[in-house]
Amino acid sequence: MRHDVFIAGFGGQGVLLAGNLLSLAAIAEGKNVCFFPSYGVEKRGGAAMCTVVIADGEVGSPVIGNPTVVIVLNQLSLEKYGSRVKPGGTLVINSSLIDSSAFARTDISTYRIPMNEIAMELGDARMVNMVATGAYVQLTGAVSDESLAEALKKALPERNHRFIPANMKAVAAGAQQIVAQAG
Amino acid sequence: MGNEECRKTGEFCLDPRTVYLAPDFVEACVQNNRLFVKGNEAVAMAALEAGCRYYFGYPITPQSDIPEFLSRELPKLDGEFIQAESEVASINMLLGASATGVRAMTSSSSPGISLKQEGISYMAGSELPGVIVNISRSGPGLGGIDASQADYFQSVKGGGHGGYRIVVLAPASVQEMYDLTMLAFDLADLYRMPAMVLADSVIGQMKEAVVPHPRPAVDLPAKEWAVQGKGGGEQRIVKSLYLGDGELEAHNWKLYAKYEQLRGKEVRWEEFLADDADLVVTAFGSVSRIAKTAIMQAREEGLKVGLLRPITLFPFPAQAYARITGRCKKVLDIELNTGQMIEDVRLSVTKDTEVFFYGRPPGAGSLPTPEELLEQIRKHY
Numbered sequence: 001m002r003h004d005v006f007i008a009g010f011g012g013q014g015v016l017l018a019g020n021l022l023s024l025a026a027i028a029e030g031k032n033v034c035f036f037p038s039y040g041v042e043k044r045g046g047a048a049m050c051t052v053v054i055a056d057g058e059v060g061s062p063v064i065g066n067p068t069v070v071i072v073l074n075q076l077s078l079e080k081y082g083s084r085v086k087p088g089g090t091l092v093i094n095s096s097l098i099d100s101s102a103f104a105r106t107d108i109s110t111y112r113i114p115m116n117e118i119a120m121e122l123g124d125a126r127m128v129n130m131v132a133t134g135a136y137v138q139l140t141g142a143v144s145d146e147s148l149a150e151a152l153k154k155a156l157p158e159r160n161h162r163f164i165p166a167n168m169k170a171v172a173a174g175a176q177q178i179v180a181q182a183g
Numbered sequence: 184m185g186n187e188e189c190r191k192t193g194e195f196c197l198d199p200r201t202v203y204l205a206p207d208f209v210e211a212c213v214q215n216n217r218l219f220v221k222g223n224e225a226v227a228m229a230a231l232e233a234g235c236r237y238y239f240g241y242p243i244t245p246q247s248d249i250p251e252f253l254s255r256e257l258p259k260l261d262g263e264f265i266q267a268e269s270e271v272a273s274i275n276m277l278l279g280a281s282a283t284g285v286r287a288m289t290s291s292s293s294p295g296i297s298l299k300q301e302g303i304s305y306m307a308g309s310e311l312p313g314v315i316v317n318i319s320r321s322g323p324g325l326g327g328i329d330a331s332q333a334d335y336f337q338s339v340k341g342g343g344h345g346g347y348r349i350v351v352l353a354p355a356s357v358q359e360m361y362d363l364t365m366l367a368f369d370l371a372d373l374y375r376m377p378a379m380v381l382a383d384s385v386i387g388q389m390k391e392a393v394v395p396h397p398r399p400a401v402d403l404p405a406k407e408w409a410v411q412g413k414g415g416g417e418q419r420i421v422k423s424l425y426l427g428d429g430e431l432e433a434h435n436w437k438l439y440a441k442y443e444q445l446r447g448k449e450v451r452w453e454e455f456l457a458d459d460a461d462l463v464v465t466a467f468g469s470v471s472r473i474a475k476t477a478i479m480q481a482r483e484e485g486l487k488v489g490l491l492r493p494i495t496l497f498p499f500p501a502q503a504y505a506r507i508t509g510r511c512k513k514v515l516d517i518e519l520n521t522g523q524m525i526e527d528v529r530l531s532v533t534k535d536t537e538v539f540f541y542g543r544p545p546g547a548g549s550l551p552t553p554e555e556l557l558e559q560i561r562k563h564y
Contacts, residue, residue: 020390027219027392035219035390060476062389062469065552 001031003054003142004064007132008081009073009094011039011048014129017155018071019050021133024154025147026054036062047076054142069140071132073115078103092135094128111135113177119170127170134174145171217392222360222382223248225393226316227256229364230288233398235314236262237287239276241269241295244328245384246318249290270295274302274315281306281313282421284409286368290316293334294325296342303377304343307438308423310408312371314364315349316380318387321545330383330469331545335523338381339497346435348442350378350449351496353467357391363494369401370449374441375408381496383519385469385550445498452500453492456482457507460489462564465504465528466517467493470551474517477556486564496524504531515539515563517556519549539563 005022009015016037023035034053040046051067053059066086072078073094082100085091087107093100096116103110113135119127137143143151148171152164220228227249230238238253250266257264267273273289280287291299296317306313317338321331341347350370352363360382367378410419425431455475457463466474471492481488491507491514493500508514514536516525521542529538541559543549 023390024219027217033219033390033392036385037388037390058475059391060479061473061553062385063473063550063552065554 001054001056003069003140004051004067005069005071005136005140005142006049006051006064006067006081006084007071007073008047008049008077010076011046013048013073014126015039015048015073016050018129018133019052020155021148021151022052022054022136022143024151025143026052028147028150029143031056032059034059034062049077069136071136072098073128073132074098090139092132092139094132096128111139111178111181113174113181115174118173118177122170122173123166127167130167130170131174131177134171134176135178136174137171138175138178217394219390219392220357221248221388221390222354222357223318223387224252225357225360226290226364226380226387227252228393228395229361230314230368231256231260232395233286233365233368235286235288235368236260237277237280237285238263239265239267239273239280239287239289240291241267241273243292243295245320245387246290246292246316248387249316249318270298271302274299274306277313277315278302278306278309278311281311282309282410284406284411286312286314286372288314288316290318292317293319293322293331296334296337300337300343302343303349304341304345304347305423306377307341307343307347307349308345308434309421310375310438311377311421312368312375313377314367314371314380315377316364317382319381319383327546328384329545329547330385330519330550332383332468332470332519333523333545334381335496335518335520338379339499339527347438348445348497349376350374350445350498352378352380352451353494353496354380354382354386355453355468355471355492355494356386357389358393359494360386361393361395365398369399369403370445372403372406373401374445375404376438376441381468383469385472442498446501449495450498450500450502451494452503453490453494454503454507455490455492457489457491457511459487460507460511461487462513462515462560463489463491463507463511464515464517464556464560465491465493465524467496467524470517470519473551473553474556476553477560480553480557481560481564484561486560488560488564493524499527499531501527501531504528505533508532508536512536513539513563515541515559517541517551517559519543519545 023033026033037050039048068089070085071092090109093112094115095112096114115128115131240250254264277289319334321327321329338351354360354363371378
């Protein structure tokens with residue numbers, strides 16, 4: 001078993017938390033994980049990216065040139081990384097903030113999910129990353145929902161544990177989008 | 184200050200629940216004893232576990248997680264954390280602390296390590312242990328904050344004046360950040376000389392699972408040279424100044440003998456699929472990880488490619504190169520610079536071996552991908 005995902009957006013969208021969550025969930029399942037972050041010097045608004053590799057065996061490179069799954073949360077990320085998805089791989093686009101009408105790759109599967117709208121309907125736009133995480137887990141089965149819920153407890157400070165139910169709803173909503181679009 | 188206590192080996196001297204992790208991650212720590220931490224945090228954890236209670240440093244990206252962690256945890260262990268006024272001050276504080284026989288550490292990143300070179304030379308001359316961590320960044324000059332291996336020469340050839348060497352260890356995973364930091368303290372004490380952990384922002388900033396372990400049992404010499412207050416005993420002097428006839432020459436040969444001993448006894452390296460390889464890739468640290476994936480991809484294509492990864496950069500594992508190139512006549516050296524380790528590789532391989540080079544000088548967007556290294560492998564195979 002081997003999964004790799006590249007998540008890109010701007011600072012404040014929760015890119016790094018999403019990567020951390022996936023990593024913690026995979027570690028709880030006894031897998032090997034490498035989480036490699038990269039972000040601008042700005043606290044908000046700069047580019048934020050991370051690569052997560054999950055493997056039963058050796059993880060190998062923390063850097064992946066052509067990731068199997070790429071999740072882009074803003075326009076710039078699509079323009080920079082849309083071409084990097086491995087042929088046969090999957091691209092997940094946050095259609096709330098991205099105009100992908102000009103994006104025309106046919107050798108990959110593409111999902112367009114209005115992540116900001118979904119997150120706002122559930123009460124908070126900051127849950128965009130949870131919608132994305134839910135979509136990824138549904139696509140790949142890289143980790144289980146239970147591990148993800150468990151990971152949320154580890155990744156969030158205690159004072160924020162009251163937000164876990166809402167976050168898990170966002171995860172479910174992201175998964176639902178994949179089911180609907182794939183069906 | 185708890186130093187005797189932390190000389191004990193074989194058991195944790197720290198309570199992982201209180202020390203290793205920010206409160207948010209306590210649960211993860213207790214579960215399975217696998218901690219999901221940054222490479223930089225693993226360095227700090229290992230230093231504490233190795234009995235280091237004194238840290239002197241000055242902030243600089245991308246290593247600041249190390250002082251951040253230690254500033255939080257050292258006071259709880261009756262240790263001392265000092266953010267010095269400069270890198271020059273902090274290396275001299277390390278010199279002073281080491282002279283008293285305690286385990287102590289400093290960390291910085293390339294421009295800061297340059298500033299520390301005078302102190303490192305004085306420590307080498309005074310035969311003082313002490314651990315220096317370089318989470319290197321790109322240069323020359325202010326350069327940038329991206330991952331770089333351009334400090335290879337500075338680290339392994341004696342970065343300051345006077346023709347000395349220090350132990351240089353190159354971790355390639357978060358687990359090795361932990362293991363090799365601990366080893367650095369032991370080698371420094373065993374050989375009475377400074378030891379450096381040399382990594383970059385890839386290894387420092389990435390997170391992986393770490394299995395922490397207590398300090399291994401190592402037979403360390405008593406520090407009979409340490410200056411701890413004369414009391415009724417003999418006077419002890421720690422110095423690097425030798426003015427008497429022939430004194431300094433003898434001192435230099437004594438240091439040289441230690442370096443030879445290190446070359447014989449302390450070389451460490453990793454071989455991966457090297458036994459039947461027709462092309463051996465050699466790389467250290469972060470790039471060796473990227474190369475490993477490229478090698479696995481090459482193997483899937485039926486190319487017999489292996490990896491030779493030096494773990495000790497000084498002492499350099501020359502014997503491993505000599506042995507492998509007794510059979511395999513093609514070596515591809517990959518570095519995040521324009522070619523530094525390759526000089527040591529060329530000196531170590533057998534005479535009829537071809538050594539190829541692929542380098543990416545550091546800078547934003549210049550980290551090679553496995554796919555890119557696979558192309559290089561195909562080209563030279």
